[in-house]
Amino acid sequence: MMGLSRHITCAVLALGLSAGGAAAQNNPSSNLRSLDTKNEAMVWQAVGRLDSAKGSYCTGTLISPDLVLTAAHCVFAGNDLVDPSDLTFQAGLTHGTAAAKRPISQIEVLNTYDPSDGMSAKNIRTDVALVRLAESIPTHELDPFRVYSGQLPRGPVSVVSYGKGRSEALSRQDQCQVVHAHSGLLGLDCDLTFGSSGAPVFTHLNGRGQIVALISGGGSWGGQEVALGMVLPEVVGALKRQMRANKPAPRARVKRLTVGGNKDGTGAKFVTAKGS
Numbered sequence: 001m002m003g004l005s006r007h008i009t010c011a012v013l014a015l016g017l018s019a020g021g022a023a024a025q026n027n028p029s030s031n032l033r034s035l036d037t038k039n040e041a042m043v044w045q046a047v048g049r050l051d052s053a054k055g056s057y058c059t060g061t062l063i064s065p066d067l068v069l070t071a072a073h074c075v076f077a078g079n080d081l082v083d084p085s086d087l088t089f090q091a092g093l094t095h096g097t098a099a100a101k102r103p104i105s106q107i108e109v110l111n112t113y114d115p116s117d118g119m120s121a122k123n124i125r126t127d128v129a130l131v132r133l134a135e136s137i138p139t140h141e142l143d144p145f146r147v148y149s150g151q152l153p154r155g156p157v158s159v160v161s162y163g164k165g166r167s168e169a170l171s172r173q174d175q176c177q178v179v180h181a182h183s184g185l186l187g188l189d190c191d192l193t194f195g196s197s198g199a200p201v202f203t204h205l206n207g208r209g210q211i212v213a214l215i216s217g218g219g220s221w222g223g224q225e226v227a228l229g230m231v232l233p234e235v236v237g238a239l240k241r242q243m244r245a246n247k248p249a250p251r252a253r254v255k256r257l258t259v260g261g262n263k264d265g266t267g268a269k270f271v272t273a274k275g276s
Helices: 002-007 038-044 121-125 233-246
Strands: 008-011 032-034 047-052 057-064 067-070 087-091 100-109 129-133 157-161 171-176 178-182 185-188 200-203 210-221 224-230
Touching: 047 067, 057 087, 057 210, 067 210, 067 233, 087 129, 100 233, 121 185, 121 224, 129 233, 157 210, 178 224, 185 210
Parallel strands: none
Antiparallel strands: 008 210, 032 171, 047 057, 047 087, 057 067, 067 129, 087 100, 100 129, 157 171, 157 200, 178 185, 185 224, 200 210, 210 224
């Protein structure tokens, strides 16, 4: 681990929900473009903006009808986990209109993530959070993206994100490359900026895009400025188990039972047994 740390110098230039997020990368071959219309954004509407009540944001992605994947540092204020009620997910937000908007009811991060440790190599590996929507978004409205579960794919990847100066519409970089990979850490030559933390990195092998990594931040690896991310399957699997274990109990629904002639469906109904 110490050897790897000498090769990765992470710039703490983040500006997400915790004043942290991905920093801009200089890639002269970038083809980052804004998806300014609903038609352009439609394929990517399961990617959305995770907004804080304090006015900051990160990028998040719907991976099931009620679960959004984002960066762990996006759900911290300093060293404290934010209250779920302070967050809102706006799927496919385009110039003030979202395909769906939901409050958040639950947040989970792994206990191996330490917000006080900044962008260490150890933290980047687990800079992943799951948030549960207070109300599911039906799949006929939005089709969630899957997390890629195979070996790290070769070939180009793409990134869809919000960011500083383009916070009102999704932007997509059609092609960038994984230029470094080591022990669960990834370095990519993708162009990103403040607010892009949590942005999904897609592989497009075998049809529709699947999420192969999330953007954690920016830094230097082997003398090259890169966007930094992590390998996801094991981390996301652990977070799903943790989320199921910690899921808040549903609120009890109380009905008043009355005796007698209440026939409106809310009172008790008594059946007389035959022969009594």
